[in-house]
Amino acid sequence: MKGQKRKTLDSRFRGNDRKGKAGVRLLVLLAVCSALTGFLSSQVLADEDHSEQIWDHELNRWLTPEELGHLEIYFTEDEAAKVMFPDSEKIRRETLQLTAEKKAFVEEVIGWEFPEYTFDVFIGETRGNIDGYAVIQNTIGKHRPITYMVGVTATGECMNFEVLVYREARGNDIATKRFNYQYHGKTIGDPIRINRDIINITGATMSVRSASAGVKRVLVLVNEFYLKPRGLGRDVLAANSQEKGFFEVLFGL
Secondary structure: OHHHHHHHHHHHHHHHHHHHHHHHHHHHHHHHHHHHHHHHHHHHHHHHHHHOOOEEOOOOEEOOHHHHOOOEEOOOHHHHHHHHOOOOOEEEEEEEEOOHHHHHHHHHHHOOOOOOOEEEEEEEEEOOEEEEEEEEEEEEOOOOEEEEEEEEEOOOOEEEEEEEEEOOOOOHHHHOHHHHHHHOOOOOOOOOOEOOOEOOOOOOHHHHHHHHHHHHHHHHHHHHHHHHHHOOOOOOOOOOHHHHHHHHHHHOO
8 A cells, every 4th residue: 555655646746747847848938939029029120110211321321210200291282273273263183094105105205214103183274264284293302202283384384383292301492482483484395404494402402303303294294195185285205315314313213
């Protein structure tokens, strides 16, 4: 009997010992999993933080979170449309849809490729007559996109330029009248280029180039898809190799 009791106690101790070792292994495994989870989470956060970093070559430093989050809102789309057509009886909105063929044609004319296939267009009308067109644009400034509206008369001249949203910490002078009046009266036959017919803004060269490229695109879009069907458009030539090189530098193509 004593031998049987001793064996029973020994088996219990061995069982408890095995359970204890299993518990230790489980705790170690949980600790390792927790450490790995923490490490992976920190790596993800680090990657996210890194993806938000932008190096400014002119300033020779990373942009601060305040600079990255900079936002100036001047108009809503509807407000800007009313500025474009203050005397129109009505303003209607439509979407201009480009086919791949038409998009390629516009790109060839202006000298740079763009991702958009659709554009929001506002059309001012009075007594059944078209007063003009206004197209919303989003083009990259120095680091961030600039949202603006370009107004074009019923005969194809730029009549107004208004910034809706500016996202750069510098260069917001392009939203002022003393700058954007330069676009008034421009047509598809004009260069619309810095040092040609547009005066630059110190510290905002990329924003000025971007806005000028957008104005040129709007003039071509209106000419091709609104004026030509009414017999009012002009034939345009494709951008020359020098202009293509300029826009490749501007947009990193």
